[in-house]
Amino acid sequence: MKRKGLLAFLFLVVLLGLVALFSLCVGTVWISPLGLFSLLGRREADSTIATIVWELRLPRVLLGFGVGGALSLAGVMLQGLFRNPLVEPYTLGISGGAALCVAVVISLGLRAGGLVTLPVAGFCGGLAVILLLYLLSARRGILNIQGLLLTGVMLSFISSSLIMLVMALSRTDDLHGILFWIMGFLGDANWGTALFMLVVSLGGFFISYPLSLRLNALALGEEEAAHLGVNIEATKRGVFLLASLLTGLCVASSGVIGFVGLVVPHLMRLLFGPDHRFLMPGSFLFGAVFLVLCDTIARTIVSPTELPVGVITGIVGGVLFIHALSRKRMGL
Amino acid sequence: MELQGVVCGYRGGFALKEVSLALEGGEILGVIGPNGSGKTTLVRAISRILKPKKGRIAFGGDDIWELPAQDFAKRVAVVSQDSPYVDMKVEEYVMLGRLPHYRRFQLFESRKDREKVAMAMDLVGVGNLRERHLEEISGGERQLVGIAKAIAQEPRLLVLDEPVAHLDISRQLDVLNLVERLRGELGITVVMVLHDVNLAAEFCDVVGVMREGELLALGTPCETITETMVREVYGVKVVVEKNRFSQRPMVVITRGGVDPSC
Numbered sequence: 180m181k182r183k184g185l186l187a188f189l190f191l192v193v194l195l196g197l198v199a200l201f202s203l204c205v206g207t208v209w210i211s212p213l214g215l216f217s218l219l220g221r222r223e224a225d226s227t228i229a230t231i232v233w234e235l236r237l238p239r240v241l242l243g244f245g246v247g248g249a250l251s252l253a254g255v256m257l258q259g260l261f262r263n264p265l266v267e268p269y270t271l272g273i274s275g276g277a278a279l280c281v282a283v284v285i286s287l288g289l290r291a292g293g294l295v296t297l298p299v300a301g302f303c304g305g306l307a308v309i310l311l312l313y314l315l316s317a318r319r320g321i322l323n324i325q326g327l328l329l330t331g332v333m334l335s336f337i338s339s340s341l342i343m344l345v346m347a348l349s350r351t352d353d354l355h356g357i358l359f360w361i362m363g364f365l366g367d368a369n370w371g372t373a374l375f376m377l378v379v380s381l382g383g384f385f386i387s388y389p390l391s392l393r394l395n396a397l398a399l400g401e402e403e404a405a406h407l408g409v410n411i412e413a414t415k416r417g418v419f420l421l422a423s424l425l426t427g428l429c430v431a432s433s434g435v436i437g438f439v440g441l442v443v444p445h446l447m448r449l450l451f452g453p454d455h456r457f458l459m460p461g462s463f464l465f466g467a468v469f470l471v472l473c474d475t476i477a478r479t480i481v482s483p484t485e486l487p488v489g490v491i492t493g494i495v496g497g498v499l500f501i502h503a504l505s506r507k508r509m510g511l
Numbered sequence: 512m513e514l515q516g517v518v519c520g521y522r523g524g525f526a527l528k529e530v531s532l533a534l535e536g537g538e539i540l541g542v543i544g545p546n547g548s549g550k551t552t553l554v555r556a557i558s559r560i561l562k563p564k565k566g567r568i569a570f571g572g573d574d575i576w577e578l579p580a581q582d583f584a585k586r587v588a589v590v591s592q593d594s595p596y597v598d599m600k601v602e603e604y605v606m607l608g609r610l611p612h613y614r615r616f617q618l619f620e621s622r623k624d625r626e627k628v629a630m631a632m633d634l635v636g637v638g639n640l641r642e643r644h645l646e647e648i649s650g651g652e653r654q655l656v657g658i659a660k661a662i663a664q665e666p667r668l669l670v671l672d673e674p675v676a677h678l679d680i681s682r683q684l685d686v687l688n689l690v691e692r693l694r695g696e697l698g699i700t701v702v703m704v705l706h707d708v709n710l711a712a713e714f715c716d717v718v719g720v721m722r723e724g725e726l727l728a729l730g731t732p733c734e735t736i737t738e739t740m741v742r743e744v745y746g747v748k749v750v751v752e753k754n755r756f757s758q759r760p761m762v763v764i765t766r767g768g769v770d771p772s773c
Contacts, residue, residue: 181619392618396607399595402560406591407664408584408611453598456618 184457187450191464195244198468202240202475203232207482238373239365243471245376246365246429247439249383251466253422253429254440255447255458256387259394260418261328267441268426271312271331273305275338277430280304282342282357286349297360298372298431305427308334313419322415324401362487363436365474376432383425384463390417391455398453436470437489442496443469449503469496512557512668512700517566519556526552528724529566534717536667539694539701541715543708545745549724550704551592554672557702558589570668584611588661592672594645594653601648601656602641605632608663631662634696635689651682658689662697669693671703675710683707687714712736712760720744736760 204210210228218232253268268274277300284300312334316327346357393414396404405411429436443466444458451457473491480486512534519527526549534540542550555561556568559575568575570586578586588608597604608631609624620628632638637655640648648656654674661669671690675683690701691714705711711718712732720728720735722744728735738751741762754761 389616389618392610392613396610398597398599399604399607402555403591403595405560405580406558406584406589407607408581410580454603 195464195468198472199240202471203236205475205479238370239368240471241373241377242365242368243474244467245380246433247466247470248463249380249425249429250440251443251462252384253425255444255462256418256422258444259455261324272334272338273308273423273426274430274435275335276308277301277305278361278435279338279341281360282345285356286345286353301431302427305430309423321412359487360434363434363489364487365433366485372432379428387421388459391459394455436492438492438496439466439470442500445500446503513569515567517556517563517568519552519561519563526724530726532729534700536700537698538716540717540719541711542704542719543711544721548721550721551672554670554704558670559583581611586666587668588664588666589670590657590661590674594657596646599645601643604645605660605663608660611664628663631659635659651678654686668700673704708736708762713757732759
């Protein structure tokens with residue numbers, strides 16, 4: 180398994196490089212790979228091509244890498260924690276809280292505060308839901324997993340209804356902004372957000388990876404894992420907080436990009452099996468590949484118009500997943 | 512293992528009432544009693560899942576709740592009533608038994624871990640199932656694999672919660688003979704919950720009889736498994752004879768043996 184796993188990781192790293200290169204080349208303006216290499220180390224080069232690559236496409240690719248990796252990582256951790264394959268980072272209502280705050284900010288016309296207004300509002304909304312969830316589901320330091328899931332789903336429904344209320348009361352001009360944000364969009368990427376998310380997702384990965392073995396034990400059930408010496412409450416708290424913060428930061432930086440955190444862990448489970456020691460890095464890498472590729476499709480398929488990336492992740496992810504699942508069922 | 516006046520309960524009710532017992536190293540203790548008598552609660556208390564409201568449980572002189580979880584798991588291994596149905600190969604599952612022995616940031620098994628797992632699987636006789644998935648093997652095999660995982664933990668105390676429930680007579684004997692062999696070869700102490708009084712009489716050195724959360728009797732099978740005890744605890748009339756091979760008590764049931772006075 181170790182050798183097979185290493186080969187698969189190598190393949191994913193190469194795939195990520197190729198997808199990133201492809202994403203830098205394609206767009207309204209085609210830039211050849213050779214043209215890209217000539218721009219290496221010349222960020223200040225005074226040309227339109229240099230501006231497109233350095234200021235538009237590269238930050239967007241890096242943001243896609245960070246957000247895709249982090250969402251998939253959060254998804255795989257939460258599916259492991261809840262032992263439920265239908266759970267995804269947005270199930271707990273964190274995205275709902277973030278989206279509600281952003282919708283309120285947009286409809287009240289407060290986004291004039293600058294580029295960071297929406298991410299900050301989104302993060303505050305997400306954080307409020309995380310705290311509320313924890314307070315409602317923890318009793319004497321013990322986190323009730325089923326209670327957490329049900330409370331999260333309810334909070335998600337409540338936020339969705341409130342978002343609809345805000346949208347119903349919003350002006351038509353604001354509606355477009357809210358809708359794009361809710362469907363997820365990487366087009367606002369800049370170097371600050373991209374590098375921040377890159378550091379967050381890589382940091383999140385390295386901090387959460389030591390939990391992989393405990394997630395394997397949790398697959399047997401809480402009591403079985405406790406019999407193996409796993410500190411159950413610390414593990415549950417750690418996984419919940421890490422996955423929630425990663426989700427909150429992803430939503431704050433690029434809106435609600437659906438399906439990545441659900442479908443990528445499942446696809447990787449078909450490749451690596453249920454072992455989180457392989458599943459977590461595999462999902463992180465393939466999540467990055469998947470989102471960068473979907474974003475490239477979203478900004479080129481009806482170019483020069485851009486589609487929200489969430490539309491593409493839903494369609495591509497769903498089709499890929501059904502295809503992989505049917506192949507597995509047929510034993511191919 | 513020593514329990515002193517242990518009281519445990521769920522939501523206000525008491526499932527264990529002042530249970531005290533001491534177990535010598537290398538002994539097999541069988542816990543018997545009717546449904547709802549507190550057998551599984553006793554197992555959960557011993558295996559550090561349910562914290563006593565009162566009393567103390569000590570292992571090797573240390574209060575088990577003062578030991579770090581990992582240190583406790585190095586000393587005590589538990590095989591639950593229902594082995595989990597998880598998408599995992601048998602060897603991967605048994606390897607999880609090595610978890611308490613992993614160092615702080617160790618994520619992958621060492622050569623020593625692999626050797627210990629191979630040894631545990633061979634000892635239990637499931638080496639041939641290594642590559643099979645847990646979902647593919649039978650209930651009896653799954654029970655043996657659970658024991659192999661517990662042995663890979665290298666415990667000094669093995670706790671088995673109804674290890675032969677749902678197994679046919681041949682598999683029941685496989686499991687219980689294995690437990691006896693493990694005690695002999697590894698010198699471990701065993702606590703097991705059993706429903707079958709005859710199996711408890713045959714395979715245990717000490718039998719604890721539970722009723723309504725109380726440890727009603729504790730002693731050798733000859734001392735504890737009597738017609739009076741069965742009538743008092745289970746409310747049935749039976750005949751207790753001596754097994755002519757092992758000289759241990761043997762419960763013989765009769766049709767319509769319910770005691771109306773119970």
